[in-house]
Amino acid sequence: MQTDISNNMNDHLAFQQVLELLPAMMLYTEMHYRFKLTGSRYFKREPEILADIPYRINPGRQIPVLLLVKDAHKYPVYLKSAEVTIKNSEGELYRKCHKFGHAIEGYWWYQTLLIPRPSITGGVEITVEIKYVLNGKTRHCTNHNLKLLSPEPFRVYLADDPLPGSSQVIWGDLHYHSNYTEDMVEFGAPLEPTLLAGRALGLDFIGVTDHSYDLDDQPSSWTRTDPKLEKWHQSRQEVELLNKKFDFSPFLIPAEEVTIHNARGRNIHALVYDHANFLPGQGDGAEIPFNFTCDYNSKTLFEAIRSDTLCIAAHPLIPVPFFEKILIRRGGWEQQDMINPNLAGLQILNGALDDGFYRGIEFWVRQLLQNRKLYIYAGNDAHGNFNSFRQIKTPMLSLHEKKEQLLGECRTGVFTGNHRNLQTILADLKSGHCIITNGPFVNLTLIADDKKTKIGDTFSTETSPVSLALQIEAKSTAEFGGLERVRLFCGIPGEEEQISYEKRFEWSVFSFETFFAGTPSVDCYYRAEVRTLNGCLALTNPIWLKTGISETG
Ligand SMILES: [Zn+2]
Numbered sequence: 092m093q094t095d096i097s098n099n100m101n102d103h104l105a106f107q108q109v110l111e112l113l114p115a116m117m118l119y120t121e122m123h124y125r126f127k128l129t130g131s132r133y134f135k136r137e138p139e140i141l142a143d144i145p146y147r148i149n150p151g152r153q154i155p156v157l158l159l160v161k162d163a164h165k166y167p168v169y170l171k172s173a174e175v176t177i178k179n180s181e182g183e184l185y186r187k188c189h190k191f192g193h194a195i196e197g198y199w200w201y202q203t204l205l206i207p208r209p210s211i212t213g214g215v216e217i218t219v220e221i222k223y224v225l226n227g228k229t230r231h232c233t234n235h236n237l238k239l240l241s242p243e244p245f246r247v248y249l250a251d252d253p254l255p256g257s258s259q260v261i262w263g264d265l266h267y268h269s270n271y272t273e274d275m276v277e278f279g280a281p282l283e284p285t286l287l288a289g290r291a292l293g294l295d296f297i298g299v300t301d302h303s304y305d306l307d308d309q310p311s312s313w314t315r316t317d318p319k320l321e322k323w324h325q326s327r328q329e330v331e332l333l334n335k336k337f338d339f340s341p342f343l344i345p346a347e348e349v350t351i352h353n354a355r356g357r358n359i360h361a362l363v364y365d366h367a368n369f370l371p372g373q374g375d376g377a378e379i380p381f382n383f384t385c386d387y388n389s390k391t392l393f394e395a396i397r398s399d400t401l402c403i404a405a406h407p408l409i410p411v412p413f414f415e416k417i418l419i420r421r422g423g424w425e426q427q428d429m430i431n432p433n434l435a436g437l438q439i440l441n442g443a444l445d446d447g448f449y450r451g452i453e454f455w456v457r458q459l460l461q462n463r464k465l466y467i468y469a470g471n472d473a474h475g476n477f478n479s480f481r482q483i484k485t486p487m488l489s490l491h492e493k494k495e496q497l498l499g500e501c502r503t504g505v506f507t508g509n510h511r512n513l514q515t516i517l518a519d520l521k522s523g524h525c526i527i528t529n530g531p532f533v534n535l536t537l538i539a540d541d542k543k544t545k546i547g548d549t550f551s552t553e554t555s556p557v558s559l560a561l562q563i564e565a566k567s568t569a570e571f572g573g574l575e576r577v578r579l580f581c582g583i584p585g586e587e588e589q590i591s592y593e594k595r596f597e598w599s600v601f602s603f604e605t606f607f608a609g610t611p612s613v614d615c616y617y618r619a620e621v622r623t624l625n626g627c628l629a630l631t632n633p634i635w636l637k638t639g640i641s642e643t644g
């Protein structure tokens with residue numbers, strides 16, 4: 092491998108830059124830099140060629156197979172064909188060779204093949220055999236031409252049922268990187284294939300949260316800032332065009348992952364949705380070595396955005412590796428960063444039920460018990476990654492794949508009215524009318540004085556104690572496993588959170604509903620959680636109760 096590196100060195104100016112940044116890059120791998128597709132670029136005189144397929148397919152949907160070729164302007168290829176094979180344990184279900192027969196010479200090239208879905212349910216393995224001609228020689232690769240990864244088949248679940256709860260909520264992924272996030276170590280998938288993948292897997296919307304330090308780059312540069320913001324403008328235009336083209340089914344929310352400073356001057360990320368202008372943030376972009384300054388911090392950001400803008404703390408409690416703390420001054424969201432009432436809440440679910448998630452719940456509950464009204468949200472921080480997550484373990488030496496942080500794997504389910512447009516959904520998200528899940532559905536409704544109060548809202552009454560009922564609904568499907576337990580929590584500010592109700596299931600139950608009666612006499616909140624036998628989890632946002640004659644609204 093060392094010889095490979097030296098041999099190619101002269102041919103790739105970028106390589107020198109990479110070497111210079113290597114110490115910093117090695118430290119990114121744990122958190123933010125999803126080296127989805129690259130890594131072999133420095134070893135191979137070929138464009139990146141790859142396929143990608145969503146990890147699940149909703150009933151009635153075709154299977155979108157994305158074919159992508161990047162950097163063919165440097166390494167032109169002639170694409171001959173792509174043969175798609177679908178198998179399960181019983182044998183081959185589909186095989187077809189799609190002929191192309193044309194040259195690819197541009198920076199980006201992509202096409203999504205829509206493959207008819209075999210009439211079966213459950214897991215299948217799909218492989219894509221790509222034939223191409225490079226420098227007069229015919230070559231082929233399976234699924235991708237990355238040198239350091241074995242061509243694992245795509246594992247796809249052909250679902251029999253839609254996502255549980257689909258008749259009650261619309262499903263979204265609030266943290267996603269497209270190909271506008273692009274630098275020397277990573278790039279995401281283009282937006283149109285993302286919409287096709289999102290639609291097939293059951294998503295209604297996707298928040299496009301490309302990095303602030305990528306959106307202000309000159310097109311095709313990783314480091315030079317563009318005062319005209321061509322890339323940012325282009326991304327906004329493309330989102331608008333595609334939303335029209337797809338007739339908002341599904342749709343993209345134009346957004347940005349802005350690097351800001353926390354109260355200690357460390358770099359943290361904020362997700363800002365549908366903001367009218369670009370918000371700069373360079374602190375951890377490593378574009379200017381050892382410059383960690385940021386335009387905004389957790390206080391001034393809220394002076395720069397409108398009060399009705401949806402702003403969420405990105406992966407706030409994700410553990411920060413030691414070297415990232417030192418070398419790119421990464422930090423975490425802390426209590427003093429969350430005091431602005433215009434911070435809607437915390438994206439505690441970031442692609443997996445991991446440490447960052449459980450620390451996130453703990454932190455969030457502590458805030459609720461201190462009377463802070465913060466909501467929870469889910470996203471995946473996927474960079475493309477429809478099926479498996481490729482990451483450079485040690486830059487340019489090894490890549491590994493894992494089945495986490497895939498587009499749509501963790502979802503925010505929004506309770507919204509019939510008028511499903513961007514503005515109403517953003518308002519519902521900002522009001523916490525949503526749940527988070529990586530599988531099941533859960534809902535909670537507070538019923539008192541003949542009035543129903545939904546998740547995220549506050550029920551105010553002058554009566555104390557108040558007799559109320561909490562309606563809890565839980566749903567799952569075979570795909571995510573039968574229900575294991577349903578829990579209702581009650582939190583009184585200043586006290587510990589209590590489990591008010593718990594139900595455990597001993598046999599396969601996929602749908603459950605109950606009414607819990609209570610007579611609280613003090614201000615409190617209720618929230619519900621559902622776990623399935625497959626280890627999937629769903630959490631509601633709280634419903635608050637305000638009692639006493641002095642309280643209003
Ligand atoms: Zn981030």
Ligand SMILES: [Zn+2]
Nearest residue numbers: 266268348472
């Ligand atoms: Zn991100």
